[in-house]
Amino acid sequence: MTRTWLITGVSSGFGRKLAEQLLSRGECVAGTARRLEAVADLTADYPDAFNVWHLDVTDTPRIREVVDDAHERFGRLDVVVSNAGYGLFGAAEEATDEQVRHQIDTNLVGSIQLLRAVLPHLRADGGGRILQLSSVGGHTAGPGGTLYQATKWGIEGFTEALAAEVAPFNISVTIVEPGGARTSFAGGSLRLPPKLDAYDISPASDVRQALEAGVDAPGDPARIATAMINSVDQVPAPLRLPLGSDSWTPIVSALESRLEDLRARKDVALSVESAD
Structure with a gap:
């Protein structure tokens, strides 16, 4: 059965790779982008299976409008991929207030509002799958x-809690956690705040310098897209999907480190309870 996928951010990166692979497989794609011209070739090559809407995910009323239009255009939404986002890197103090707000409004609030907008349609249609892009971060x-x-x-946190909320409606949720990939992230989805010289002695400065110089990423965007597509056919759906050695290894290390630290605090944790 042909499925319809709603994917935000199809103009580049994982969104573009997903759209290309899905359309070549005979699936339908409802895409969103801030630059419609970037997917003009897909519109021309797949006039019946591909439709794109202009969307900035910081515009909540527009999110709802696009989701409703996409559902009406294709009749249903089987898989929703919340992919749009970017990375603001640099010391916390370096970022402007506007940059802080825009990062949160795009990556967090935008994703939350997209999923809130699709849920009524998925419930009414008897279920569906949601893929939420996160990262090793x-x-x-x-x-x-x-x-x-x-x-x-x-x-x-939002998506893990959501997965439990919507399970009774036959809606499954997967959090996708890729490591670095050879996408246009550094060229278009990476942003750096104004530099503060005081942070030259901070390790945050090392990160800035590495990003400015360019970092070799091991992940193949096409393979990552394929893994995401294949995960939709897994039953039960994986709650998390780490992709890449530079995702798997740091995540395991971080979880083990936190667990070790937590266990070291057991006596203190239990000491605050009343003996009554």
């Missing part, structure tokens, strides 16, 4: 990534 925390990681930790 949804488990790890390091200097230079404070704001980006805040949004990823936030969406991980």
Whole structure:
């Protein structure tokens, strides 16, 4: 059976790879992008199976409008991929108030509002699958990534709780956690705040310098897209889907480190309870 996928951010990166692979398989794609011209070739090659809407996910009323239009255009939404987002890297103090707000509004609030908008349609249609893009940064925390990681930790918590809420409606949720990939992230989805010289002695400065120089990423975007598509056929759906050695290894290390630290605090944790 042909499925319809709603994918935000189809103009580049994982969204573009997903759209290309799905359309070549005979699936239908309702895509969103801020630059419609970037997918003009897909519109021309797949006039019946592909439709794209202009969307900035910080515009909540527009999210609802696009979701409703996409559902009406294709008749149903089988899989929803919340993919749109970007990374703001640099020391927390370096970011402007506007940058802080926009990072949160895009990666966290935008994702939340997209999923809220699709749920009534998925419930009415008897179920569906949701793929929420997170990253290795949804488990790890390091200097230079404070704001980006805040949004990823936030969406991980929201989506995990959501998975339990919507399970009775036959809606399954997977949190996708890729490591670095050879996409246009550094060219279009990476942003750096104004530099503060005081942070030259901070490890946040090392991260900035590495990003400015360019980092070799091991992940193949096409293979990551394929793994995401294949996960939709898994029953039960995986709650989390780490992709890449630079995702798997740091996540395992972070979880083991937190568990070790937590166990060391057991006596203190239990000491605050009343003996009555």
